[in-house]
Amino acid sequence: MVEKALRGDTNALNAIIKNTEGLVTQIIFKMISNIEDRKDIAQDVYLKTFQNLYSFKFQSKLSTWIGQIAFNTCYSYFEKKKLILPGNSKNEKETYDEPLEIIGNKLIDISTNETEIQVFQRELSDILNTEIDKLLPLYRTLITLYHNEDLSYTEIAQITGLPDGTVKNYLFRARKILRDRILQNYKNELL
Amino acid sequence: MINNHIDDTNIQRYVLQNLNCDIEIIEHIRHCDICKIKAEQYKILIVGIKHQEKPLFDFNLSELVLSQIVKPKPKYSLLMIVVYLLVFVGLISFGIVFYQFRISILNLLAGSSVLMIIMVFLTVLSISLFQLIEFIKKYQLKMDTLNF
Numbered sequence: 028m029v030e031k032a033l034r035g036d037t038n039a040l041n042a043i044i045k046n047t048e049g050l051v052t053q054i055i056f057k058m059i060s061n062i063e064d065r066k067d068i069a070q071d072v073y074l075k076t077f078q079n080l081y082s083f084k085f086q087s088k089l090s091t092w093i094g095q096i097a098f099n100t101c102y103s104y105f106e107k108k109k110l111i112l113p114g115n116s117k118n119e120k121e122t123y124d125e126p127l128e129i130i131g132n133k134l135i136d137i138s139t140n141e142t143e144i145q146v147f148q149r150e151l152s153d154i155l156n157t158e159i160d161k162l163l164p165l166y167r168t169l170i171t172l173y174h175n176e177d178l179s180y181t182e183i184a185q186i187t188g189l190p191d192g193t194v195k196n197y198l199f200r201a202r203k204i205l206r207d208r209i210l211q212n213y214k215n216e217l218l
Numbered sequence: 219m220i221n222n223h224i225d226d227t228n229i230q231r232y233v234l235q236n237l238n239c240d241i242e243i244i245e246h247i248r249h250c251d252i253c254k255i256k257a258e259q260y261k262i263l264i265v266g267i268k269h270q271e272k273p274l275f276d277f278n279l280s281e282l283v284l285s286q287i288v289k290p291k292p293k294y295s296l297l298m299i300v301v302y303l304l305v306f307v308g309l310i311s312f313g314i315v316f317y318q319f320r321i322s323i324l325n326l327l328a329g330s331s332v333l334m335i336i337m338v339f340l341t342v343l344s345i346s347l348f349q350l351i352e353f354i355k356k357y358q359l360k361m362d363t364l365n366f
Contacts, residue, residue, distance in 0.1 A: 037284060040283075040284060040287065041280050041284060044279060044280040044283060044284075045280060048279055048280070049272060052272070052273055052274065052275060052279075053272065053273065056273040065275070066275070066277065066282075069275060069279055069282075069283075070279075070282055070283055070286065073279070073283040074283065074286060074287070077283075077287060085359075148266070148269065151262070151266045152266060152269060152270060152271075155263075155266045155267060155270060156270065159267070159270070170267060171270075174264060174267040174268050175267065175268065175270060175272065199226070199227045199230055202226075202230055202260065202263065202264070203226045203227075203230075205263060206226075206259055206260060206263055209263070210259075
């Protein structure tokens with residue numbers, strides 16, 4: 028496929044995008060908050076990929092290599108814009124979503140009823156969405172790559188350029204922060 | 219059994235690896251309600267994260283990217299041209315030499331024993347086979363790597 032893509036075969040280029048789009052989208056969505064910038068970055072990732080495809084040495088999966096380009100492109104975006112990484116701001120309490128507290132209060136008595144479990148899962152999903160978004164972009168990305176994309180520590184390390192041990196530690200830390208914040212914000216009722 | 223409560227890192231490790239965890243940690247969590255609740259909380263959290271909806275772009279990324287790519291024409295590097303030229307010159311030279319000395323070569327082959335010819339043939343065949351196996355192995359490795 029890579030060789031075909033290098034020859035400019037549109038089907039091969041299309042297949043590469045389709046096969047890796049999920050991973051790239053996850054990385055961009057978790058790293059970048061601005062919707063317009065996400066579009067530009069996504070294009071940029073694949074243009075860089077195809078420009079540098081000749082340098083792909085088959086030492087990792089192609090998807091991991093493209094993931095690495097996506098991560099580095101997002102990182103360059105932060106450097107270029109000199110952005111303060113969201114999720115680390117002091118005004119997190121102010122951005123706290125009030126209606127979600129009400130959702131948390133409703134979950135005191137969760138029975139084994141199927142419908143109630145489904146409702147619980149939906150509400151938990153909303154709360155998790157909100158709380159994951161409040162994490163540092165790096166933590167958000169690591170959590171997503173490990174739990175949603177089912178990547179190994181080594182693959183995540185290749186994508187982010189961090190050592191395996193650091194990836195593990197950051198993941199432990201991110202999950203702890205997530206649990207502590209949910210317990211703090213939803214008054215021990217959800218978990 | 220460990221008497222102190224298990225820290226968050228080890229509780230997470232217990233939730234993620236379960237039975238691969240240290241037996242003392244497993245025993246403690248089994249008997250300690252506080253750590254058991256914490257482990258359950260992490261389980262719910264991890265399951266919740268796993269069930270998060272995957273984000274999607276509201277545009278066709280593939281179309282957008284492909285519209286901006288100019289099809290690269292296949293490029294032949296100077297090195298490749300030199301290599302092909304050398305191979306071609308080599309083959310021609312070999313052909314000329316063989317043609318010029320064909321009688322001598324045939325006499326030489328006729329003079330040597332059948333056993334000698336078989337040995338040379340088997341050696342060439344073995345080397346070719348090893349190279350073919352290596353080539354197939356490398357190809358399979360590449361295919362496995364590209365298996366998204």
